[in-house]
Amino acid sequence: MSGGPEWPLYEVFVRGKRGLNHVHVGSLHAADDQMAVLHARDVYTRRNEGVSIWVVRADAITASSPDEKDPLFAPSGDKVYRHPTFYAIPDDVPHM
Amino acid sequence: MATTDVITDPHHEDELLAQFETTVGRGDRIEPRDWMPEGYRRTLVRQIAQHAHSEIIGMQPEGNWITRAPSLRRKATLLAKVQDEAGHGLYLYSACETLGVSRTELTELLLAGRQKYSSIFNYPTLSYADVGTIGWLVDGAAICNQVPLCRTSYGPYGRAMIRVCKEESFHQRQGYELLMAMMRGTDEQRAMVQESVNRFWWPALMMFGPPDDSSPNTAQSMAWGIKRNTNDDLRQRMVDMTVPQAERLGVTLPDPELAWNEERGHHDFGRPDWDEFLQVVKGDGPCNAQRLAHRRRAHEDGAWVREAATAFAARTATAGVAS
Numbered sequence: 208m209s210g211g212p213e214w215p216l217y218e219v220f221v222r223g224k225r226g227l228n229h230v231h232v233g234s235l236h237a238a239d240d241q242m243a244v245l246h247a248r249d250v251y252t253r254r255n256e257g258v259s260i261w262v263v264r265a266d267a268i269t270a271s272s273p274d275e276k277d278p279l280f281a282p283s284g285d286k287v288y289r290h291p292t293f294y295a296i297p298d299d300v301p302h303m
Numbered sequence: 304m305a306t307t308d309v310i311t312d313p314h315h316e317d318e319l320l321a322q323f324e325t326t327v328g329r330g331d332r333i334e335p336r337d338w339m340p341e342g343y344r345r346t347l348v349r350q351i352a353q354h355a356h357s358e359i360i361g362m363q364p365e366g367n368w369i370t371r372a373p374s375l376r377r378k379a380t381l382l383a384k385v386q387d388e389a390g391h392g393l394y395l396y397s398a399c400e401t402l403g404v405s406r407t408e409l410t411e412l413l414l415a416g417r418q419k420y421s422s423i424f425n426y427p428t429l430s431y432a433d434v435g436t437i438g439w440l441v442d443g444a445a446i447c448n449q450v451p452l453c454r455t456s457y458g459p460y461g462r463a464m465i466r467v468c469k470e471e472s473f474h475q476r477q478g479y480e481l482l483m484a485m486m487r488g489t490d491e492q493r494a495m496v497q498e499s500v501n502r503f504w505w506p507a508l509m510m511f512g513p514p515d516d517s518s519p520n521t522a523q524s525m526a527w528g529i530k531r532n533t534n535d536d537l538r539q540r541m542v543d544m545t546v547p548q549a550e551r552l553g554v555t556l557p558d559p560e561l562a563w564n565e566e567r568g569h570h571d572f573g574r575p576d577w578d579e580f581l582q583v584v585k586g587d588g589p590c591n592a593q594r595l596a597h598r599r600r601a602h603e604d605g606a607w608v609r610e611a612a613t614a615f616a617a618r619t620a621t622a623g624v625a626s
Contacts, residue, residue: 212613213407216400233463234397236406238609239616250393253386254470272336 216265217243219250221257229261237262327528332458335401343527346520347457348402349418350529355395356413356420360594362388364428365437373431380477381434387474391467398459414599422580423506425588432485432492432499438478440500440507440545446471447541448511456528479548486553493553500549501557508572509580511538517577542570 214236220229232251237243243262252260271279287293296303319338326333333339362385369385372378396406412418423441428434449471452464485492512518512534524530532540542561549556560573582588 213405214609214613233394233466234400235393238612239619242612242616249386250390253383253390270336 214238217247217262218265218268219243219247220261220263221247221251222259223256224258229259232256234265327456330528332461333456334458342523343529344402346524346527346529347460348399348404350524351395351399351402351460351463352404352409352412352418353420355392355399355409356418357424358388358392358395359413360420360424360598363594363597364424364426364590365434367428368431368434371431372434377434377481384438384474384477387470391470394463394466395460398457398463401459410602414595414602416586416595419584420594421510422583422588423510424594425583425590426502426506427590429502430495430499432482432495433503435478435481435485435496436499436503438474438476439482439548440478440503441510442471442474442478443545444507444510444541446475447537447544451531451537454531460529479552482552482554496552497554500554504557505575505579508538508541509575509577511535511541513577513580539569542572546570 215238216234217237217240218234219232221232222229235243235246235250237246240262244260247260247262251257283289320340323333323337323339323343326337333343365381365388366385369378369381372381396409399409400406409418413420423444428437446468449464449468453461453468455461455464482496485496515521515533515535518534521530521533525533546556546561546563558573560571562571564571583591586592
């Protein structure tokens, strides 16, 4: 492509409104961090979808891989006693 | 997020395929780092890229009228709409890149004419009424196509489609409202609307692709959960939705065979000119050469901006290290 090397890929996170977490909304290319914020505003918040934007270079993200899926998430799989429904309470006990 | 190649042991390929099919079978989404059959990946790249290119090329027919919009209100609307098309293209390019292709590659394939975009954008916009007709019929057809795609099996594609669909509703409504305003105007304006609808009706129906019996990829795409409906199903849905809208607007859809079929509970309608469709897809439509030439020129004219931004980023990064 004429115009030099491809700009790095950024992942975009938007806080929809006060009180909510930033949520991943997609990605875009930008030459630098500041441009990534400006592009994110134009691409992902044209209709008041957000009050705050985070951008982070995609190559800075470390992710669990599908191959690790079982060993990584297995420890929580067999700990049903961590859930409230594990404990039997008679129906006539109120407010519980 | 950038994809990481998953190195697969060929002995486990059958097992991986079974896992993939189970996931798709129970209606779960496939995500970028999951193993997927090469055909699934290839089909998605082709479909999402074509979809993204359509949004980008689709800016041209309507962009044609921005400077000549009849009022500031219509101009602001049209600018916002064309900007949305650019946004839709970007959502879709991002989704496509999660499948391991680069933006550069996608851009080059479009500019070289090696990946397609929707044939509808190879028709010219000859009158201002076309802005309304495109919103009503072309975006209407796009909505029919895209709403089921929100549930497509590939996660990033479905999420992009949800964003797109939220915005398409504005596109269709502004078009219909524009046409209503013209229909309340003079005889000449009403004639402009009818003439525009006459030109766009059949190309809009062709947007759903060839008939089911000559759409070889449909069965596999449906088995993989990429497509949720056949081309003919969606085309029928479009016709049924549009007929009452045309009546309310006071225009005639240019199809003598169009009639309600009580037995089927659907409208019967004529056969689009599939020879014309193939001709436009092959590159011989009224505006194919013009659309690509414009896109190439815009890309080349923007090269210095991309270069300057890259140079600026490199310089500020070095300055940051030095200070």
